[in-house]
Structures are given as structure tokens and as C-alpha cells.
Amino acid sequence: MTEDQDVFRPAEYAWGSEPEPGAQPTSVPASGAQRTSVPASGALGTSVPASGALGTSVPASGAAAAIAPVTARRPAAHAMPGPDIDALYQVVAGRRDVRNGFLPDPVAEDVLTRVLTAAHQAPSVGLSQPWDFIVLRDRGIRERVHALARHQQEVFAAGLPGARARAFSDLKVEAILDTPLNIVVTCDPTRGGRHVLGRHAQPQVASYSTACAVQNLWLAARAEGLGVGWVSFFDERELAAALGLPAHLEVVAYLCVGHVEAFPPAPELVLSGWARRRPLSWAVHEGQWGHRGLPGGPPASLLGDTVAAVRPLDAEAVAQARERQEALTKPSGSLGVLEQVSVQLAGLAGECPPPLPEPAVVAVFAGDHGVHAQGVTPWPQEVTAQMVVNFLASGAVVNAIAAQAGAEVCVVDVGVAADLPAAPGLLPRKIRPGTADMTAGPAMTRDEALRAVEVGIETARDLVAAGNSCLLTGDMGIANTTASAALIAVFTGAEPEEVTGRGTGIDDPTWQRKVAVVHHALERHRPDPADPLGVLASVGGLEHAALAGFILGGAALRVPVVLDGVIACAAALAARALAPDVVAALLAGHLSTEPGARRALDALGLRPLLDLGLRLGEGSGAALALPVVAAAARVLRDVATFDSAGVSGEKG
Numbered sequence: 001m002t003e004d005q006d007v008f009r010p011a012e013y014a015w016g017s018e019p020e021p022g023a024q025p026t027s028v029p030a031s032g033a034q035r036t037s038v039p040a041s042g043a044l045g046t047s048v049p050a051s052g053a054l055g056t057s058v059p060a061s062g063a064a065a066a067i068a069p070v071t072a073r074r075p076a077a078h079a080m081p082g083p084d085i086d087a088l089y090q091v092v093a094g095r096r097d098v099r100n101g102f103l104p105d106p107v108a109e110d111v112l113t114r115v116l117t118a119a120h121q122a123p124s125v126g127l128s129q130p131w132d133f134i135v136l137r138d139r140g141i142r143e144r145v146h147a148l149a150r151h152q153q154e155v156f157a158a159g160l161p162g163a164r165a166r167a168f169s170d171l172k173v174e175a176i177l178d179t180p181l182n183i184v185v186t187c188d189p190t191r192g193g194r195h196v197l198g199r200h201a202q203p204q205v206a207s208y209s210t211a212c213a214v215q216n217l218w219l220a221a222r223a224e225g226l227g228v229g230w231v232s233f234f235d236e237r238e239l240a241a242a243l244g245l246p247a248h249l250e251v252v253a254y255l256c257v258g259h260v261e262a263f264p265p266a267p268e269l270v271l272s273g274w275a276r277r278r279p280l281s282w283a284v285h286e287g288q289w290g291h292r293g294l295p296g297g298p299p300a301s302l303l304g305d306t307v308a309a310v311r312p313l314d315a316e317a318v319a320q321a322r323e324r325q326e327a328l329t330k331p332s333g334s335l336g337v338l339e340q341v342s343v344q345l346a347g348l349a350g351e352c353p354p355p356l357p358e359p360a361v362v363a364v365f366a367g368d369h370g371v372h373a374q375g376v377t378p379w380p381q382e383v384t385a386q387m388v389v390n391f392l393a394s395g396a397v398v399n400a401i402a403a404q405a406g407a408e409v410c411v412v413d414v415g416v417a418a419d420l421p422a423a424p425g426l427l428p429r430k431i432r433p434g435t436a437d438m439t440a441g442p443a444m445t446r447d448e449a450l451r452a453v454e455v456g457i458e459t460a461r462d463l464v465a466a467g468n469s470c471l472l473t474g475d476m477g478i479a480n481t482t483a484s485a486a487l488i489a490v491f492t493g494a495e496p497e498e499v500t501g502r503g504t505g506i507d508d509p510t511w512q513r514k515v516a517v518v519h520h521a522l523e524r525h526r527p528d529p530a531d532p533l534g535v536l537a538s539v540g541g542l543e544h545a546a547l548a549g550f551i552l553g554g555a556a557l558r559v560p561v562v563l564d565g566v567i568a569c570a571a572a573l574a575a576r577a578l579a580p581d582v583v584a585a586l587l588a589g590h591l592s593t594e595p596g597a598r599r600a601l602d603a604l605g606l607r608p609l610l611d612l613g614l615r616l617g618e619g620s621g622a623a624l625a626l627p628v629v630a631a632a633a634r635v636l637r638d639v640a641t642f643d644s645a646g647v648s649g650e651k652g
């Protein structure tokens with residue numbers, strides 16, 4: 001490993017550029033695995049990809065930073081011979097979930113036996129060996145299983161937002177009938193009686209053990225040149241009943257197994273753009289959760305690394321996009337702001353035309369505010385938690401608009417003053433249950449502000465790794481326009497009365513109280529705009545801090561971030577104070593009627609795409625603007641040029 005791998009580089013996040021960990025050893029003889037009792041058949045090394053199989057832009061340093069070839073390693077006592085080690089890593093890197101390109105050729109019984117032998121050598125809790133393998137060849141049974149899977153696929157597809165649904169319809173997610181045999185891997189959680197060592201405290205370790213057997217099977221199959229596709233589109237009990245399993249058995253895996261034309265060079269979901277791999281450096285924590293860094297590397301700073309990765313637009317792509325706009329079959333400049341958006345998207349992606357900003361996701365960051373106690377809003381604080389439940393039930397305005405725009409909605413609890421039950425779409429990331437009253441002391445500690453920013457960065461990274469190409473900001477927090485006004489006043493130098501709005505629609509006395517509250521907080525803390533974390537800690541909200549991180553995270557990944565209203569604008573000011581080039585990734589979805597929004601957008605140099613008198617928040621305005629952003633990219637991609645269409649240009 002080199003420290004290079006630990007650095008948060010924009011190139012690392014370009015589409016398809018993540019090096020394939022472990023794919024580097026190239027000089028391994030196919031016969032390297034002979035020392036084990038399961039002989040290799042020479043399939044190793046034939047179709048394992050070299051690094052960077054996903055694309056062209058794998059940095060050489062990143063490739064070298066993965067698993068070093070054995071010649072570069074110092075042999076450890078009891079290590080297996082070098083070629084064996086390399087062969088192992090090669091099998092691990094070359095294993096693929098296969099769903100396409102199966103051949104009808106039968107699987108030889110001796111090969112199947114070797115593969116099952118490998119599975120049966122898996123570790124298991126208390127050596128309970130809870131697995132069994134049911135080899136299915138009968139087409140009639142497989143057709144019944146296939147029908148069950150098809151039904152679940154339809155249920156899944158029906159719940160997908162637009163771009164995801166389109167992408168899903170192009171994906172093959174099972175090969176139940178295309179393979180000569182299927183293997184059902186079951187788990188008996190009762191096997192071995194009461195005193196299975198290690199199982200009493202965690203009964204689920206029986207299933208984990210069975211998953212280890214599946215992985216052994218998968219690796220051995222790869223070495224033997226057999227493709228394996230794991231299908232989980234089942235109601236597990238329904239499948240168990242269809243297979244006539246005894247009631248005490250669980251189905252852990254349903255595997256489609258057969259010879260293949262080729263192994264995909266990378267996960268098919270990566271090749272199709274459905275999802276991306278997370279770099280190892282995101283997943284390794286030294287000593288404590290959140291202390292990320294590769295072994296032996298310098299400790300990573302999530303915020304520092306993210307800020308360092310934020311860059312201006314790519315000048316070459318910008319120039320190409322401008323040139324292309326001039327060549328499209330339309331009068332120059334006739335698409336107004338849309339043309340600028342397309343140029344920005346190209347500059348951000350570093351390619352012209354830019355990718356379409358889909359799939360897109362609205363992340364609604366939710367938090368409560370201690371300043372609520374000052375009577376700045378007539379709405380009770382518990383509305384924050386109630387609205388979170390509403391978002392998760394798809395009942396809020398943002399859900400409707402996002403559905404129309406084809407975007408997903410997820411909710412991040414970064415500081416709601418209530419316990420929220422787990423629910424699909426909810427990311428529980430609470431830093432504290434609401435801020436403190438900023439008129440009585442700092443809203444939060446500096447450390448809490450940093451951790452909230454990190455929640456935002458992590459959210460952006462995980463949503464982009466999940467395949468999203470556009471991030472939309474959303475927020476929920478009763479009293480959060482008060483914190484927004486304070487933040488905007490600090491970062492723009494405006495007077496509180498200039499940037500304090502009526503939020504949900506307050507009367508004059510409440511507005512005057514709100515302005516006085518902002519004045520009081522600013523006088524008390526005298527926040528320094530050159531210290532953005534300090535500003536967020538003293539007068540911000542947890543959702544503002546997280547949104548600032550979300551914006552930075554998106555910008556570092558070169559993904560467009562569409563801002564919603566005044567809360568997002570306030571957070572964007574904080575983000576820009578941390579990394580001035582962040583504006584390259586920002587698009588202002590709309591102009592909120594909150595006075596602070598215009599002031600903030602002017603300071604950010606952003607022009608709102610829509611001006612519809614909205615002041616709801618939630619991410620509604622950002623979602624509404626998404627089709628405009630998508631259209632800008634689509635125009636640059638799809639519209640013919642004067643040359644290609646044979647259309648005469650303007651005379652003179």
C-alpha cells in the first residue's frame with residue numbers, strides 16, 4: 001500500500017475510474033494453486049481483468065497502490081508460496097456475479113464436487129456447519145422458482161423512481177433458467193443443539209457462517225471457470241415452501257451455476273452505472289469509527305480531504321461545451337440560462353457532452369433547533385419528527401415533486417429531537433437531539449458541527465456510490481429559517497432584518513421577535529465568517545452543517561448539486577467558506593421568497609433556475625428544477641449540429 005491510495009483525489013471519483021482492488025497481479029502462472037487438495041483447472045488468469053477495467057482513467061499510482069505483486073512483498077513466516085498468494089488474490093478479484101452469457105454445457109460432476117468441497121470447508125460458528133446444498137436441475141421446479149423471482153422483480157421495479165426504473169428494465173438480475181443447475185444453500189440455525197460455541201448470544205451467526213460457505217463456493221467456481229449468479233428476489237418463506245423445505249431451514253442463497261462465455265471485467269452493476277465501488281480508504285477506520293485511513297497511511301481527515309478535492313470547472317470541457325452550443329441547430333444563445341447550465345455540467349464532469357444528471361436523489365436533512373424556544377415560529381417542534389414520518393411514507397410535497405421528476409427521496413436524521421423508528425429510506429445519523437438555543441449559548445460544539453458536516457460528506461459519497469449522478473438538497477427543521485438568517489447575515493455581512501424572512505408565514509410581531517433573536521445571537525457570538533465551522537457551531541443548525549458537508553461531498557465527487565431554498569443557500573455559503581471552488585458544482589434550483597435566499601445567491605454568484613414564489617423547503621424547489629438541469633445536459637448531447645443535420649447557419 002502507498003499513502004497515495006489514501007488521498008481523496010477527484011480523479012479517483014471520475015466515472016468508472018476506481019481501480020479494481022487486487023486486480024494487479026498479472027504475472028501469476030495458471031498453475032499456482034496446486035498445493036491445495038482442490039486442484040485448479042487452469043482457469044485462473046485467463047480472463048481476470050487488469051486494473052482499471054472499468055474505464056480509461058485509472059491513475060497509475062492508484063493501480064500500483066492496491067495489492068502489490070508478490071515480488072514486492074517480504075515473505076512472512078508460514079506464508080504460502082508467492083504464486084499461491086497471488087493466485088488467491090487473483091481469484092478474489094476475478095470472481096463475478098454472473099447473470100448473462102451462460103452456456104448450456106453441463107457442469108461435470110467432479111468439478112461440482114470440488115466446488116462443493118470448497119464450500120463445505122468454510123468456517124462456521126462452533127463448527128456447527130449449518131449449511132446444506134440442494135442441487136436443482138429439474139426445469140419444472142426452476143420454472144416455478146423463476147415465477148416467484150419474476151413477481152418480486154415486478155414489485156421492486158414498481159417502487160423505483162424514473163431513471164432507476166429505466167435502468168432496472170435493462171438489467172438482468174437472474175439466470176435461473178439459463179443455467180444448467182441451480183444450488184440452494186440452506187441454513188439450519190438449530191443444528192448442534194443448545195451449546196454451539198458462540199451462537200447463544202448471536203443466533204444470526206449461523207446464517208453468517210452459511211454465507212461464508214457461499215463465498216467459498218463462489219470463489220472455487222470462479223477458479224474452475226464456472227459462473228455463479230446469486231438471486232435474492234424472493235420472499236424467503238415462499239421460496240422455502242416452493243422447494244418443500246422442512247420448516248426449520250432458512251434459505252440463505254439461491255445460486256445459478258454454469259459455464260460462461262466470459263466473466264465480466266467488473267461488477268455488472270458498475271458497468272451499467274447502477275452503482276460504484278467505494279474506495280477501500282472509505283471503509284477502513286483506525287482504532288475508532290470515523291478515523292479513516294489505510295493501514296500505515298496518514299490519518300485521513302474527511303473534511304480536509306474533501307475540501308482538497310474540490311476543484312474549479314475543467315477548462316477544456318467548458319471550451320468544448322461552448323463550442324458545441326454554438327454549433328447546435330438553433331440561434332446562438334437562444335436557450336439562455338440552459339446553455340450556461342450545460343456548459344457548467346460539462347466542466348464539472350470534465351467531458352462534453354456531460355452525462356445526464358440521473359439517477360438523482362433528494363437528501364432531506366432533518367434537525368431541530370433550540371432557538372425554537374424563543375417563539376420564532378408558531379409551529380410546534382414535534383412537527384419536524386412528524387414530517388420525517390410523512391416523507392418516509394411518501395406523503396409530503398417533496399415526495400410528489402420528486403416522483404414527478406423521477407428522483408429518489410431519502411431522509412437523514414442528523415438532529416431530530418425525537419427517537420425515530422427505523423424505516424426504509426431513513427438514514428439515522430443523529431449527532432444530538434436538536435441544537436441548543438443560540439441566544440443562550442452556542443447552538444452546538446465545534447466537534448458536533450464537524451461531525452454533522454461529516455455526516456453530509458458521507459451521505460453524498462454513499463449516495464453517489466449507490467449510483468446517483470445528481471444530488472438535490474432538502475431540509476426539515478422547525479425554526480430553521482432563523483438559523484439560516486443568522487448564517488446568511490454572518491457570511492454576507494447583511495443586517496438581520498434584511499435576511500430574516502417570515503418562514504412558514506409568521507405575523508409582524510413574531511417577525512420582529514425573530515429579527516431580534518438573530519441580532520442577539522450574532523452579538524453574543526460575534527461569529528467569524530473566516531471560521532465556517534465556528535459559525536455553524538454558534539448559530540447554525542445540524543441540518544445546515546450536514547448540508548454544507550453534502551454540498552462539499554458532491555462537489556468533490558464532481559456531481560452536480562441542486563440547491564433548494566434558503567436553508568440550502570445558507571449551507572452553501574458555509575460550504576463555500578470552506579472551499580471556494582464548491583460553486584462549480586452548484587445549481588440554484590429556485591428563488592425562494594425568503595429574503596435571505598436572494599442575498600445568499602447573489603453572494604454565491606448563482607442564478608436561480610426557477611422563480612415560482614416557493615417557500616416550502618423540503619427539497620421541493622430543487623426537485624422541481626431537476627428536469628431543467630436534465631434538459632440542459634440532454635440538449636448538449638442530443639441536438640444535431642448544423643454540420644451533421646445539413647442545416648444552413650446564420651448568414652454573415
Ligand SMILES: Cc1cc2nc3c(=O)[nH]c(=O)nc-3n(C[C@H](O)[C@H](O)[C@H](O)COP(=O)(O)O)c2cc1C
Nearest residue numbers: 095096097172173174230231232233266267268269
Ligand atoms: C447476498 C447477495 C444477494 C444478491 N442478490 C442478487 C440478486 O438478487 N440479483 C442480482 O442480479 N444480483 C444479486 N447479487 C449480486 C450482486 O449484485 C453483486 O455481487 C455485486 O453487484 C458485485 O458484483 P460482483 O459479485 O460481480 O463483484 C447478490 C449478491 C449478494 C452478495
